Amino acid sequence: MIGRIALAATMMATAMGFAQAADHEIRMLNKGAGGFMVFEPAFIQAAVGDTVTFVPTDKSHDAGSITGMAPAGSMPFRGKINEKLTVKLDAEGLYGVKCTPHYGMGMVALIAAGKPVNLDEARAVKHPGKAQKAFEALLARAAAAQ
Numbered sequence: 001m002i003g004r005i006a007l008a009a010t011m012m013a014t015a016m017g018f019a020q021a022a023d024h025e026i027r028m029l030n031k032g033a034g035g036f037m038v039f040e041p042a043f044i045q046a047a048v049g050d051t052v053t054f055v056p057t058d059k060s061h062d063a064g065s066i067t068g069m070a071p072a073g074s075m076p077f078r079g080k081i082n083e084k085l086t087v088k089l090d091a092e093g094l095y096g097v098k099c100t101p102h103y104g105m106g107m108v109a110l111i112a113a114g115k116p117v118n119l120d121e122a123r124a125v126k127h128p129g130k131a132q133k134a135f136e137a138l139l140a141r142a143a144a145a146q
Contacts, residue, residue, distance in 0.1 A: 021049045022046065024050060026063070037105045038106075042110065044111045054084065095112075096110055
């Protein structure tokens with residue numbers, strides 16, 4: 001009997017943990033409040049276990065992780081052009097995201113899952129064109145959110 005009660009309590013706690021996970025939505029846009037070729041929002045503060053869904057609001061966009069801008073132990077991801085992509089944040093830290101065709105134009109986003117434990121590594125990554133300046137601002141925002 002005590003074993004069944006313990007099992008039920010464990011199952012309830014596990015179910016409650018899943019219920020607390022949130023889904024954050026990022027739209028992929030040709031034009032938004034942040035300019036042309038943007039993710040909106042470009043910065044998300046989330047929790048480990050949350051998901052992020054990239055929505056192709058406008059055509060010709062994808063979302064993919066950036067090498068060197070992901071927490072240790074996380075899985076790299078890359079969606080297809082014009083397709084929705086949902087990513088589970090499976091490790092604590094910063095996740096850098098790019099739209100492959102518009103990376104040099106500064107179409108990037110930053111997701112902070114918990115604390116930015118890989119901030120120094122993320123800052124060391126070099127980016128093409130306008131993406132470098134965009135990430136400087138996003139990384140400063142993540143550092144300030146600690």
